[in-house]
Amino acid sequence: MTTRGTLDTLLERHGTTYAAEAGIRLRDTPQPLYQLLVLSHLLSARIRAQVAVAAARALFSHGLRTPRRMADATWQERVDALGEGGYRRYDERTATQLGDGALLVLDAYGGDLRRLREEAGGETDALRSGLRRFPGIGPAGADIFLREVQAVWPGAAPYFDAKALQGAERLGLPTTPDKLALLAKDRDPAVVAAALVRDALGKG
CATH class of the missing domain: 1.10.340.30 (Hypothetical protein; domain 2)
Known part of the structure; x- marks a missing residue:
């Protein structure tokens, strides 16, 4: 599977921010x-x-x-x-x-x-x-706040902390924020970061 395909699969499974899960608009x-x-x-x-x-x-x-x-x-x-x-x-x-x-x-x-x-x-x-x-x-x-707030504070993006990068490494995706952002350039970086964290926490 290509890295783009891996990302798409990840987002299909875990593409929800923690803020959205908590009912925060x-x-x-x-x-x-x-x-x-x-x-x-x-x-x-x-x-x-x-x-x-x-x-x-x-x-x-x-x-x-x-x-x-x-x-x-x-x-x-x-x-x-x-x-x-x-x-x-x-x-x-x-x-x-x-x-x-x-x-x-x-x-x-x-x-x-x-x-x-x-x-x-x-x-x-x-x-x-x-x-x-x-x-x-x-x-x-x-880290959690900045990962999630980048959805509405573009100046904080791309923000992929160590836990998100751990998820990226586990999946064979780029392990630097800039390269991850490039791969996910048409996706919400907060959603990508949350999905990576969920996978890193063993939800994959």
Whole structure:
């Protein structure tokens, strides 16, 4: 099979971003960008991706879709929503981090993560550093956010982190971001990156 054929097969099987799976209609507006930050936080823990997605959906179904609503919720309300999504192993610590992170989004960026992008001047390393200011967002969480947000922040593309490149290597696809982007030039790089990660996690 050609590399293009391999990519097409991969996308047929796994061509859904984690944001879409979590019910986030990702746009370059404050609310979905914040929801992506929450999802990235949850996905970065040592827990199954399906559980993290379910926990994000539970938080959003309880109305915790904006930093203001997240900050105004009680710690117990956040714990309960996380538990409803099956996110029990880290629920207490995560509930605290989500509250603190929501306050940081409000205080530092007026509730709008586009200001983080402006502050970073479009530089990927600066974006990554800015994201890591949020409680619970480490290197993995920053990578997840940037992989997914490139769908609406073209300046961040192509963003294929180590986990996505691991999936590419497993499939015999190019293992540099530029070559992968060239192969998938007519595809959404966020979808390609998510599909590669899913395969790297053993979903192939």
